Amino acid sequence: MWRRLFSKPAEAAPPDARLTPELRARIQASFDESAQDEEHFPSTIDPRIYHVKLLQEHLGPLNGKRVLDVGCGKGRFARLFQEQEPSAEMWGLDISEEMLRYVPSGIRTQAGSMTDMPFAAGFFDAAYATESLEHAVEIEKAVAEMCRVVKTRGRIAIIDKNAEQWGKLATPEWERWFTRGELERLLRKHCREVSSRFISYWEDVEPDGLFLAWLAVK
Ligand SMILES: C[S@@+](CC[C@H](N)C(=O)[O-])C[C@H]1O[C@@H](n2cnc3c(N)ncnc32)[C@H](O)[C@@H]1O
Numbered sequence: 737m738w739r740r741l742f743s744k745p746a747e748a749a750p751p752d753a754r755l756t757p758e759l760r761a762r763i764q765a766s767f768d769e770s771a772q773d774e775e776h777f778p779s780t781i782d783p784r785i786y787h788v789k790l791l792q793e794h795l796g797p798l799n800g801k802r803v804l805d806v807g808c809g810k811g812r813f814a815r816l817f818q819e820q821e822p823s824a825e826m827w828g829l830d831i832s833e834e835m836l837r838y839v840p841s842g843i844r845t846q847a848g849s850m851t852d853m854p855f856a857a858g859f860f861d862a863a864y865a866t867e868s869l870e871h872a873v874e875i876e877k878a879v880a881e882m883c884r885v886v887k888t889r890g891r892i893a894i895i896d897k898n899a900e901q902w903g904k905l906a907t908p909e910w911e912r913w914f915t916r917g918e919l920e921r922l923l924r925k926h927c928r929e930v931s932s933r934f935i936s937y938w939e940d941v942e943p944d945g946l947f948l949a950w951l952a953v954k
Contacts, residue, residue: 748902748912755851755873760831763871763910767832771810779810779838786939787895787947788816791864794893794951798824801861805829806850806882807868811839818842827860829853830868851877858887866895869919870911876922883926883954892927892952894919895935901946919950927952 755763770777781788791813795803798821805814808828818826818840826843829850830836836845848854850865851874863886865878872878879894886892897905897913916932923930932950934943 748899748907749873749910751875751912753873753910753912755849759873759910760849763873763908764831766908767809767830767871768834771832771834771838777809777835779812779815781812781816783816783820785937786935787866787937787949788813789939790935790949790951791866791893791895792817795862795864795891797821798826798862801825802859803827804855804860804863804885805843806853806863806865806878807831807871808839808845809835809868811836811843811845813864813866814843815840850881853881853885855885857884858890860886860890862886862891862893864893864895867897869894870896870913871908873910873912875912875914879919879922880926883923883952886954888954890954892923892954894923894950896948896950898934898945898948904946914948916948916950919948923950923952927954929953 802825805828808830811828814826814828828839829846831849833847839845850872863882899913899915902913920930930952935947935949936943
């Protein structure tokens with residue numbers, strides 16, 4: 737969906753890449769600019785899309801819960817969850833303040849990097865990241881941070897792309913995709929239950945191997 741904006745690099749960013757201040761500023765500027773592009777960076781999502789359903793299924797009822805959307809962009813998932821469960825306390829964290837301008841007012845927003853979250857340990861009942869971890873550069877740090885800010889027995893979900901399909905879409909030079917095993921291993925360092933599965937946009941369409949979901953309980 738976001739792909740026409742970027743040219744395709746030969747290689748994915750290496751696993752030991754660093755989110756230097758210069759790279760962070762570049763990523764931020766890129767997404768600040770992309771915020772104006774509603775076609776490729778939409779503010780809403782069709783609730784029938786399986787990514788939404790799977791998050792709802794794994795996170796369970798959100799009423800009365802404090803939930804973090806990590807790399808929330810314009811908050812298309814959080815917006816829907818807030819509409820459906822108004823007593824949920826939804827939060828969105830994103831590196832791009834321009835993206836956060838589009839997040840509806842009922843959702844609390846925080847500008848910052850998922851590799852260094854400005855939240856206390858165990859502050860959230862649950863956290864999820866959709867197509868944002870792939871931009872975090874310091875992936876192990878970002879996964880550790882997601883797990884740190886969620887309380888024990890809290891639920892964590894990551895939806896992102898499969899490294900085995902690298903090259904299928906154009907990507908910026910900092911982007912990385914993941915194998916099932918890679919993120920499972922990172923999540924297992926902090927979580928008691930971890931699984932992953934291939935998913936597609938529609939429940940009745942066989943996954944083509946591009947999208948993966950990792951589901952965990954801390
Ligand atoms: C492809 S968009 C996905 C947005 C949203 N999760 C969605 O599904 O609509 C990726 C988002 O990750 C954000 N992002 C990139 N690097 C980040 C970082 N280190 N920390 C927090 N957000 C980041 C970008 O600003 C952008 O809004």
